[in-house]
Amino acid sequence: MRITRGFAGRPHGERDGRLPPGQYDARDDWPVLNAEVTPRLDPDSWTFRLEGSVAKPTTWTWEELKSLPWSEYRGDIHCVTTWSKLGVVFAGVPVDLLLDAAEPLPGATHVMAFSHTGYTTNLPLEDVSGGRAWVAFEFDGRPLAAEHGGPARLLVPHLYFWKSAKWVAGLRIMDRDEPGFWERNGYHDRGDPWLEQRYQGD
Numbered sequence: 001m002r003i004t005r006g007f008a009g010r011p012h013g014e015r016d017g018r019l020p021p022g023q024y025d026a027r028d029d030w031p032v033l034n035a036e037v038t039p040r041l042d043p044d045s046w047t048f049r050l051e052g053s054v055a056k057p058t059t060w061t062w063e064e065l066k067s068l069p070w071s072e073y074r075g076d077i078h079c080v081t082t083w084s085k086l087g088v089v090f091a092g093v094p095v096d097l098l099l100d101a102a103e104p105l106p107g108a109t110h111v112m113a114f115s116h117t118g119y120t121t122n123l124p125l126e127d128v129s130g131g132r133a134w135v136a137f138e139f140d141g142r143p144l145a146a147e148h149g150g151p152a153r154l155l156v157p158h159l160y161f162w163k164s165a166k167w168v169a170g171l172r173i174m175d176r177d178e179p180g181f182w183e184r185n186g187y188h189d190r191g192d193p194w195l196e197q198r199y200q201g202d
């Protein structure tokens with residue numbers, strides 16, 4: 001019997017309901033996409049920082065971050081270049097825990113995620129709260145590979161994957177919105193894959 005790749009286990013031609021519009025299932029592929037050269041970051045000097053509009057600016061070392069309670073994300077990720085990966089497993093520290101420690105001030109509305117390489121991406125504070133964002137350090141039970149942002153990356157899987165800053169160094173909490181790297185270069189400010197918010201004006 002011949003099974004058509006991509007439709008195995010489903011009636012012929014039926015689209016997997018987990019795929020947002022315009023996306024395809026990359027299956028075993030995990031494309032590596034970065035604007036900068038992959039850095040080799042030493043966990044011994046790696047830090048993660050919450051700063052800006054917070055009562056308690058806080059820096060965590062790798063050891064400190066790894067000693068915090070962590071949780072898993074089991075679900076899907078979606079890149080604006082149209083690949084998705086379904087049913088992936090990441091482990092990381094929920095951003096909520098870090099925000100609780102740093103205490104965003106009442107006027108805080110947005111965050112700028114920044115990487116050790118200088119990459120930036122902006123998000124509403126809401127999108128990194130409520131159990132929807134992690135500082136992720138494992139993929140499929142293994143340490144996150146350097147090319148995918150290891151030792152740790154931001155993971156905000158309900159938005160297009162450019163919001164998930166690799167080699168994340170921290171979040172700057174802001175009282176207003178401000179565009180990050182791709183957002184200044186034509187990408188959508190929020191990037192909801194279910195609304196196909198790929199580019200400015202979508």
Ligand SMILES: Nc1nc2c(c(=O)[nH]1)N[C@H]1C(S)=C(S)[C@@H](COP(=O)(O)O)O[C@H]1N2
Pocket residue numbers: 030031032033034035036079080115117119147148149161162163164165166167
């Ligand atoms: N630091 C950094 N993070 C980044 C990017 C980047 O260029 N630099 N690209 C983003 C984009 S466009 C995507 S699709 C994902 C790709 O992650 P991956 O290489 O692990 O698939 O990382 C996001 N995070």
Ligand SMILES: [Mo]
Pocket residue numbers: 033079080081161162
């Ligand atoms: Mo992307």
